Amino acid sequence: MILTVCVVFGLLGLYTIQHSTQSKETFSSAILKQGSSGKDIYELQGRLKALGFYNGKVDGQFGATTKSAVTWFQWKFGMKSDGVVGAKTKLKLWNATKNWKPTAADLPQGSGGGAPASGAKPKESESKLPASNNMGISEKELKIMANAVYGESRGEPYEGQVAVAAVILNRVKSSQFPNTPTGVIYQPGAFTAVADGQINLEPNDKAKKAVKDALSGWDPSDGCLYYFNPETATSKWIWSRPQYKTIGKHIFCR
Template sequence: MRRILAITIAAATALTLAAGCDTADPVADGPATPSPSVSAAESSAPAASPSVSPSVSPTPTLPAKPKKLKSGAKGPEVLALQNRLTELGYWNGKADGKFGGTTQQAVFALQKAAGLGRDGTVGPKTWKALEDGVRPEAKSTSGKVVEINLKRQLLMLVDDGRITQIFNTSTGSMEYYEQEGQTYLADTPRGKFRVSRQIDGWRNAPLGLLWRPKYFNGGIAVHGAPSVPPYPASHGCARVSISAMNWMWKNDALPIKTRVWVY
């Protein structure tokens, strides 16, 4: 029978700082924290109503009667989609008129912010969210902060309370897993931290590979991964796409000592 360690939430949080993180699907990094005191019901609780800030006005660049778009689509409507996502702050790389994985990641982020189904397809409701200028709201009010919203599964770069970039992220799955005879909970602890170390390349951690990780809470990091689904799937880290992580490094978006607020 699998043995779940009987520890308190406080002890679990303390252990997390020394443990590692990520993913149950399909790449991973260091181990999470033994914290079986968190109930399974928490991992399946419905998300709160979206808190959005439609601060960007509708744009005339969107098609008058847009068609449904999904991964693999090409053409001027995709280009309009990409430009609008970029205008709203959803990181989308360079607009090229091709609906690939990077565009899908941005669509996931928009759908999360708008409280829509996270299917990565741009239908009528997603087009409306684009037209309405839906954006999440920041919690921090001063300085440069990386905010990780666990309910919305969004990672945001914030400058003096203004969100500059929004990314799809996948954090701890809140499921149990075993490593070296012990049972751990794959959680991403809430709190305020700072980026303390980084590795410019692949990190072969106990649970798998992390691309260019930026550690902010012991073994828990923001890092690139080949798989970033629109739901919590990691062992504790905040996953973003490989291309998004490369952009963060290139633009020095998460330098050492950057504040990270997980809530």
């Protein structure tokens, strides 16, 4: 019996060491969370970007956009979606990107890794569109917005669809929310379409046009940050928000 116990614990130990070593081939043992910076964050952002979860700049700064990407990754892979990168998340990410190799864009300028040379923290950003897009939102972000509008409001009148797109943009501009559409949309519990998977449906031309109209300045919500369908809403909190107007089946709140 003693021999059996020793063998079992020995095998468990080898299993733990093997999997721990795998994730440590690149990551350190540090817990990564919003506010962290340095080599591990370059690694984290590069791997998330390779999987399509992160659309921002690989800058070594764990900001709101990076947290949203981590939360999305954790949710997709059946883990606790808290935006904190511990050993379990690192291992899952490593296993999902075994063939990933950093490119020049995934490394800090002038080095093979580590923190940026300058003292100032670079901000997470997106590749910019031409001047007609005055918020500097990338094509990928616009596509995510169209997915959200389609998933959330495809049965609503066109004005209501533009209003949903406007709410997303209003949140991007608000200091209370992440500063990118992806960050806003994938914020835990923020949008039903993310929770039920409708965010992955291919948007139609009307949803895409609604996003463009909202980006051009049309805001039927008049600056609202929230909306809900009173027939399906289960959150008590949303009912406490000041209700401003109704468009279709959605009540828009401030």
